[in-house]
Amino acid sequence: MCDAAPQPADPNGGKKQRWRRDQKPAAPRQPPAKGYADVGARSKLPSPSVPVPLSDEQVQQFIVEGFLELPPEDDGELHDSIFKQAVAFGRRAEELGNNVLPAIPDLVHVYESPRVRGAIESLLGPCYLLHPHRYCHTSERPAPQTWHRDSFWGHWHPRNACMYWIMALYFPQDTPLELGPTEIMPRSQWYNKDEKSDRGPYYGCARFNDREAESGVPAVNWHVHARPLCCSAGTVVLMHYDLWHRGGANISDGIRYMFKFQFSRMLSPALAPRLRSAPGEAIVWEKFFQEDVDAPARMQPVWQGVWDWLHGASEVPSQEDAEDAKVLLSDLLEGHGQDAFDPVRVAAAWKLARLCRARPPMLSKVLAALDQLLHLRGRNVMHVLDMLGPVAVPLLLEKPAVRQSADAVHGLGRCLDLADLDGGEAGAKALQALEEVLKGAKDPLVRICAAEALGCLRLQDTAWPLQQAVAEDTVGAVRATALHALIRLLTSGSLVEDSCLQALRATAQAVKPKDPDRYVRAYAAELCHRIDIVQQLAWDAPGANAAAMVESNRNAHIPPLVRWCTCGDGWHP
Structure with a gap:
């Protein structure tokens, strides 16, 4: 459900955000009329x-x-x-x-x-x-x-x-x-x-x-x-x-x-897959191979994986079999902490993910190994998790790391982004787990990833914990990510009821005038901007059913919001 969120007592915990390494003292704040045309x-x-x-x-x-x-x-x-x-x-x-x-x-x-x-x-x-x-x-x-x-x-x-x-x-x-x-x-x-x-x-x-x-x-x-x-x-x-x-x-x-x-990106490729300009034409990755590079085909599974993801492919073939899993896990650990081995590790991560997608019985074994060896932490683990898709959601929710590791939470969100859970048991469990992390995790990075993941869980009930985070979290980046997640939910058509839209607008308007984080203010303005568009679409199509409104939302042209940043000069606080 969507409810008007409570008011924040101290939105940023009394701390200023640091926006750039070489930040200079803030210049005196000037109104837009001075030096800038209307x-x-x-x-x-x-x-x-x-x-x-x-x-x-x-x-x-x-x-x-x-x-x-x-x-x-x-x-x-x-x-x-x-x-x-x-x-x-x-x-x-x-x-x-x-x-x-x-x-x-x-x-x-x-x-x-x-x-x-x-x-x-x-x-x-x-x-x-x-x-x-x-x-x-x-x-x-x-x-x-x-x-x-x-x-x-x-x-x-x-x-x-x-x-x-x-x-x-x-x-x-x-x-x-x-x-x-x-x-x-x-x-x-x-x-x-x-x-x-x-x-x-x-x-x-x-x-x-x-x-x-x-x-x-x-x-x-x-x-x-x-x-x-x-x-x-x-x-x-x-x-x-x-x-x-x-x-x-x-x-x-x-x-x-x-x-x-x-x-x-606002819409998952599962909702809005790219349409090919030449359907049926074979993809020839070999034209991108470089002669002076060892193992020129090493990155081909990565390229193919991104291509499949962009086009919403549900079936992902793999050239690897179950016996290759140990080798790929070994490659994933190759030269741990050394930048020189990144090509080997990245390629292994994508091959491992494709193997799990093509052979689902391998999924639980691979996740168990990643949990045991790396505690589901690290960027290359995240590469694997990001590509596993909906089938991995129930298994990930069983792992304690999903409540502790930012990488695991991020990966869960990307799996949810490719899923269509329709409010079933898996969706309810994911919502409960992510809500607990968003409220209770001490590490702000974990809370950021939880807010981002909730924006991938396309259920109306997902809005409420995000609204609470906007109002109550003391870290600006968490509040901003929660608003970004609400914009994604709105754009996906998950929040179309008028009462829900009114509650979202109240949440945005409550923080917009006074939040010290410039991106919280900006996202709040963007949320109101998109609510206006959704309501206009509903006004233009009286009597349209929910499915028609969802489709209308996803195909609407969203004109860019041009607004003055009211925090300082647009860069310094």
């Missing part, structure tokens, strides 16, 4: 257009390479206008933080164009979310950045191998090599740097300097190399969220501008 006077939201989906080959390229470049369309006037607006802000463009979109609302036309919207929809499914974190990166640096992967807008939690989050980089000006374009390491999205990391053992967020990248683990063991994104004005580059990248060296006299936006 959004309504600058640009109107574009009318919905028919998205142009990616081809099968383009999707395969994104899966393998971790990025896809969308060349500019014939709209040089728009890109020139955005570039001039960025130049007018100059070095202050970075200070806009999340407010870069309302400050330069013409950016909406870029991301709502048919080719960009269609490309994002091909990877994230319909009704995806334009994330409230965005940034204008300017560069005058004569030296490049170190190689890194982004945090989750200041927070740290388990990453996703499949497309739940992506980045979109937009270059409004011609960006040759001397201007310092973003540089990427294609095919690096699967691999992590845990050695010398100050962020704990599971995030893979330590950094590489030039020497390490050129002659160390990335080049020697991962077989990945730098590629500068030199491009023409108007180019948009879609990136897997975990792709290694950096800002290049700017040796010119100009300033390089790049707008980074983020998007997240």
Whole structure:
């Protein structure tokens, strides 16, 4: 059931969130009218257009390479206008933080164009979310950045191998090599740097300097190399969220501008599978093999696994048999804690998951082994759990680790995302377990994963513990994730009753004006925005049954929400 959530006494436990490693003292807060034009006077939201989906080959390229470049369309006037607006802000463009979109609302036309919207929809499914974190990166640096992967807008939690989050980089000006374009390491999205990391053992967020990248683990063991994104004005580059990248060296006299936006998946591929552009055509992964790489076919099960997931495949064949399980488990433990062995471990994890999907009797044995050897902890264990699907839910719920390990909770959520439990016994048990974790776990990371997992459990009763977390949890990241989960439930059609919508709106409005976490405020506004759309759809279709409304929700065009971040200047508190 959905109920109005109680009011929070102290939403953030009296502590300020730390949003960036090099945070500067907050600038005096200025109202939007000073220095920024009114959004309504600058640009109107574009009318919905028919998205142009990616081809099968383009999707395969994104899966393998971790990025896809969308060349500019014939709209040089728009890109020139955005570039001039960025130049007018100059070095202050970075200070806009999340407010870069309302400050330069013409950016909406870029991301709502048919080719960009269609490309994002091909990877994230319909009704995806334009994330409230965005940034204008300017560069005058004569030296490049170190190689890194982004945090989750200041927070740290388990990453996703499949497309739940992506980045979109937009270059409004011609960006040759001397201007310092973003540089990427294609095919690096699967691999992590845990050695010398100050962020704990599971995030893979330590950094590489030039020497390490050129002659160390990335080049020697991962077989990945730098590629500068030199491009023409108007180019948009879609990136897997975990792709290694950096800002290049700017040796010119100009300033390089790049707008980074983020998007997240709202609908499970089980609800909205991608439709192939060439049904029945054979998939030839061999065209992506590299001659200079040992075991070139090693990553093929990973690529195929992501492809199957994206298309909602229920039957997953495997080339391995039961006798291979011990070898794969051994490979999963290979070089534990050493970054150089990541390719072996990642490939083993995906092969193991495919083996369990193809031969269900192996599932309980593999889970027991992972529990005994690794206590269901670690990123490579999470790779296995993420791909097991609905059949693993009852077995995972029996494991004590599901109440203790963030990785196990995250994996349970991904299994639930592929399930359709319809309120049966398994759904009730999953709801009870995750509610207990969300309320009782001491580790905020475990609570974050529990909130995320509840957003994958498409039941109306799931809303209540999430509403409570929004109102009562003392950690901003938990409250924000709970709201994100509620948005997913709403978008999936799980929350369509009018009384439920009213309760959700009350929950969002209760926190929006005063929560100290900017992303809690942003998600609350997004939740209200989407409730408005759902109610409008119901108004336009009087008498429609619940099934019709659910289908209408999942196919609706969700216009992006353009709003000013009211926390400081859009970046600092």
